[in-house]
Amino acid sequence: MSARQRLSVVMIAKNEAGLLPDCLASVSWADEIILLDSGSSDQTPEIARQHGVKVYQSEEWPGYGLQRQHAQRYATGDMILMIDADERVTDELRASIERVLDCPEPHTVYSIARRNLFLGRFMRHSGWYPDRVTRLYPRDYHYNDNQVHESLDTREAHVVPLRGDLKHLTCRDFSAFQRKQFAYAEAWAKQRHQQGKSCSMFSVFSHTISAFLKTLVLRAGFLDGKQGWLLSVVNAQYTFNKYAALWALNQAADKGSL
Template identity: 70%
Template sequence: MTSRQRLSVVIISKNEADLLPDCLASVSWADEIVVLDSGSEDNTVEVARQAGARVWQSTHWQGFGKQRQLAQSYASNDMILMIDADERVTPPLRQAIEQVLSSPASNTVYSLGRSNLFLGRFMRHSGWYPDRVMRLYPRQLSYNDNLVHESLETQGAPVVALKGDLQHLTCRDLVAFQRKQLNYAAAWAQERHQRGKRCGIVSIFTHTLGAFCKTLILRAGFLDGKQGWILAVVNAQYTFNKYSTLWALNRPSAKGSV
């Protein structure tokens, strides 16, 4: 009889004291919870410790990919579930994960369907559902080094989709969400600039228009009502910020010019 695999839930955090309690409660059944904090100025660390999590701190920020790698290095179990403070494991998803742990498959990665909240509505279209992410995997695998939009390097392992949703409180406050998007856009542009990537002025606007049309029409964002229309504009704005920042980084310095 195959023994049940033990699960380590791994979370990276910074100033997540408000969101963390519900996140931790949704995975309280796990064998271990590891939290790596990036220098919170609120009581995130205390909240995590009170919930029984094993907590480490690292303020040497090298990007999301590197931070997830470091956080995972503190885990001690065979299976990793990587989640964020603004995510919650629903009961159906927990049941699916428990089944995996009870009947483990060798070298298999599991994708979770995310249900994303946008301005009070869990989106069902717009490319936001099912927003599948590979988050449950054996500990010998790890994330890549990307500054943002990091992803798991599966090394050719088969990927199995699990039932049940991972709820993601993506956007509760539009201004805060757009600030985060702006930071992501800047990191995206900086990363590609360092790799020698360039873009022209026409490319900025074709990508921006394409993002709007893809969200609203191709991904049926109009079926998500008012939030779908707003999200299409937000996605276009994010795309504009990415490519215009990359364009600006590749411009010669104007310092001293007349």
């Protein structure tokens, strides 16, 4: 029988003092917690240390994918659980994770259903649930290099869904959420531009309209009530920002201003 695997919880954070305590309490049972701080100006590092977290500093910001790779290098556990400060591991999810640690399977990674909060409501539709993300995995797997929308490079691994949810406090403050969405859109556009990607004005609007209809109709966002309608508009706006920014970068490059 295999020995129980050691679990390292790995996090990247900046200015998350308000959210961090509840997050850390939900994973206090892990063998170690690693936090890579990206130059916080609040009490994030101090709060983490008070909870027994191993805190490291990184003043540079290479993008989400590379930053997660950097943070994972400090982990010593056999298995990695990658989470963010605005996420909480539920009791049912903890039980599922502990069963995996007791009986590990070779060449296997594990997906987790996120329960996303949007303006006071945990969404059940709109493409926001179960919103599976692969977050539990052996330490020899790593995240890709994407600046945003990063994900685990699962290679040929078998992906097994776990029981239990990861609560994600996605949107508590609408203005802050919008600012983050705009930053994601800008980073997405810059990365695509650097890869030589382009888009037409038609693509800007076709993708925008498609995003709205996909959220509201295909993903049954209307069943999430007022929040579902608002999220449909937000997704459309985010999509517009991404493609409009890419179009603008291409226009500027064509005119020699970049």
